[in-house]
Amino acid sequence: MNEVINFISQPWPWYVAGPVIAVVMFSLLMLGNNFGISANLRSLCSIMGAGKHCEFFDFNWRAQVWNLIFALGLIIGGLIAHTYLTPSTEVNISQETISDLQQLGIENPGSSLVPQNLFSWESLATVKGFIMLVIGGFLIGFGTRYAGGCTSGHAISGLSDLQLPSLIAVIGFFIGGLFVTYLVLPFLLTV
Structure with a gap:
């Protein structure tokens, strides 16, 4: 069980992640769908009624429900990965990158995902x-x-x-x- 948790909590190697992305993309292409997160913003604006005021948002957003569900899955998956599968919040970057960022005025580079300052x-x-x-x-x-x-x-x-x-x-x-x-x-x- 520890091996499974260790495998899940580490970044997946390219030879696992790449084929998974390829299978997802092939499935979307076969179903006639295109993947894109920014399309969800248009759908959300349309759901909120923006189509009444702007022609760009006046479209059948119901055909994009699968993409909204996919985006929700990304958010939930990211939350699960961060909360339960991340052994440390420290970002693993090289010492050279840390010193370069410090020279640019970034405080504590690598201590969090984004510089808090x-x-x-x-x-x-x-x-x-x-x-x-x-x-x-x-x-x-x-x-x-x-x-x-x-x-x-x-x-x-x-x-x-x-x-x-x-x-x-x-x-x-x-x-x-x-x-x-x-x-x-x-x-x-x-x-």
Whole structure:
């Protein structure tokens, strides 16, 4: 029994996780569905009645109930994994990364999943926190809508469906991520 708990509480190796993702994606493709988390936000807005005020939200959200259930399963699975299967809340990152983050002003890097001096209610009242949380959140939402989906939708579902727009979007995600990581974030953290 301890071996099973130990296996479950560790990150799964690629040769287990990869085929599981492939089976899920193949099943969705065979059923004519596309995976994407950001589509759930549209469905939730439609459920709340946004379709009365905006044509974009006026669609049959009932056809997307499976995706809402899938997203709920992700949340519940994450909660179970964090609460019962995570041996430590400490993040396992290299000493080099810790020293790089400390040079950028991150306090206690690796002690929690996200740096508390950047992602907390207290940091929201600072200029740096407002830019990162509010402006960054707006840009993510705008980019998701403009690209026609989120990173998971394009990188997992779109690429497995051999969609050229998804390939272009994923390349853009990586270029944008590198740009922000090496040019914007160091500047923003020193403000």
